[in-house]
Amino acid sequence: MAQPCKRADSFLPPPWADPTRRRFAAAVALGLWAVHGPVLGAPNALPPGRADFPNVLLRNQDGKTVRFYDDLIRGDHTVVINFIYAQCGDICPMTMANLARVQELLGDRLGREVRLASISIDPIHDSPVVLKAYAGHFGARPGWQLLTGRPADIDLIRRTLGVYERDPAKDQDKTQHTGMLVYGNQARGRWSRVSGLADPRRIFDSITRWI
């Protein structure tokens, strides 16, 4: 007859930590979170749509108001989103210079089939005027918008797109912000990411795959 594994082998927990209890507590805690916290970013059955994206107001480098969902995401085009700040030392300028090369590859598809959006994660400092100068530095043409807004709104965008660190300290560290480009086509429900430092050709191939 089979003998059960010895206690030591079956990893019975010490009496002070009943994992079932702990899990129950965690479940209740998460349940409460679900009541009060945002439901955004939850996996959805349908292609991501209006309910999945905050329609927050942003302002572009020309001072124009841009609604995140209605003006940027919605429709059968590819939107490419990255996060930057003007005082960022290394990764932002490299990514922006790379995007400038992608912009050249896109030619007149820019704005029509592919929209580029570089969103500031330092919106207090990055006014439209600052972003205008920053955009000029990289030769951004119409169709490539640099966007600022309320810090809470931009945080919401980051969380919706899954572009955040689970470790809060790391999440607040601007120098550790993501260098990934999030790209997608809302009408087709397709989203993916590609490194902002990848070969411009690789980025171009990725973001034009649905055209």
Added chain:
Amino acid sequence: MMNRRMLFHLGLLGSAGALLSWPALRAATGRASALRPVLTPFLDRLPLPPEPHALDWAPNQLPFDGLDPEASQFVDPSQVQGKATFYRIVSEVRKVKFHSQLPATEIWGYRDGNLPPGQSWDFVLGPTFRRPLSNHNRFAGTIVRHENQLPSVQEHRGFGEPVTTVHLHGAHAPSRFDGFPADITLPDGSLFKPTFERGGHFDYAYPLLDPGFLTDGNHGAHVERPSTLWYHDHFLDFTGPNIYRGLAGFFLVHDNPVPDPDDPFRAALLEHTRDTGDETNAAGAPFALQLPSGDFDVPLVLQEKTFGLNGELIFDVFNTDGFLGEQFLVNGMVQPFLPVKRRKYRFRFLNASNARIYQLFLADRNGRSYPMTQIATEGGLLSRPVPRPSFLLGMAERVEVVIDFSKFPHPDFTELYIENRLLQDDGRGPDGKFERPELAARGTRLLKFILEEAVPDPSLVKAELRPFAATTALELSFAPVRTFVFDRTKGQWAINGKFAGDLSRVVASPRLEVGEIWRLINKSGGWWHPIHVHHEFMRVLKRNGRLPFDGTGRDFGQSLERDGLARKDTVVLGPNSEVEVFVRFRNYLGPFVFHCHNMEHEDHAMMARFDVV
């Protein structure tokens, strides 16, 4: 506010702690589209997809028009030198049942393209190949034509990308047939286009020859034979959602007990003909192991999925930590049952989840656990069987065990369970570390065995399985060393600090037949990365400076991996881990990849290309 009455209405109160997970709770709180079905476990029988039907063919009448020229090198049209076996597999949209309480779900799946008229394919899994190794005959291999009948890229809506390339995971096959993830320009300037879309197809030749055949003077390393392989989509950046939609199946191989009578080196095969797939050993192979076979040799793939109320598949396209599903599936059914006889069974476990790592126990209804006998890993049979109280199973890892149900007599035992006790709340990885992960006292029951009558059992588990020698100090002393650091910085995955994930770039060019030492390093604290190297098995030399686990000493369930006992094609890097492996690429030149098999990490650039030169 959540209260006890609401829980009761959800039907959760009675089903106690195991079911009371946060997704179920969220069902009562979120908006309508976040509602989730609550499913009763163990209502449905474990699905076992049958073998595909081979296409019969007469000499000089190949079953395929326009066979791939490189695949043709493994086919003798006259059949004089050997007869290759041809299959047609179709990837398509179909509806399947994942649970009897769920409406049918639309999936992407592989289907046997040669089903007899009137038969349908209602499995999510593709057909289970069971193929013999080719011994020394390159013309006795397996040719599979994969056809893509998924929607076009333009038509498709939702997650996943309907462009395919098929990787036979664990196979030793030419680069062209490895399911390379993207179209690239080869060093000679030619275009290599392994991906194909709706209406397209690709021919895969699997020679199933032992590594080193006809080049090492010994006609192949007969001891380096895999046993449990699987095939799955490998399209760049979309492998996770494509497999999640259903593009996966088993490919099992066994030793061919009938050597070719014309093979001048057939004597050399004799003592290596062990895992014949026949417990009765009808062919009389003198070294046959007689492991449980036929109905008693059961492949089990563990996956997770999240369903909406209409049975639809739900996936989070914005989660790049790793997607965890809310329901546990075995062979494409939510928590199924399997009636078993009271005798020995061989179970081949595969973890094909996107980001869940398991630690599996054989437990009775009261949660007491019982040992299992591990006989194999990804790299085929172990040198010897090892009794295990439990075992860890990272993404893409395989562990084969023998369970002897005759040890559980009636009426004390009527049911047993495969239970996962590893604690894991998000896609970064489980709690704890590789050497000692954190476990729950009672986990989630994935599969229920219903014990039936005792039957005669001719199968055996011999004290020696497929013994092989560890890599020698001499070989190691000549081996070049490469270091690959898997890291996360600035919100991206990186290998050696490079973010690109760009397969036009070659990060390593190992020389054919020259063994190398690869140091695989994960410096981060909370992240787990199961690293899969294509094309050849790895010999694990060291883990965190120590000899890897070989089944002796205290067994916390960590992977059996020490060189001389086991071979691996996927090595789990726990937090702050460094693993040293020996790997030698043989027979086939060209581009291959290695990558993290957390599929969301893999799809977000934690992959690199190496070219065997």
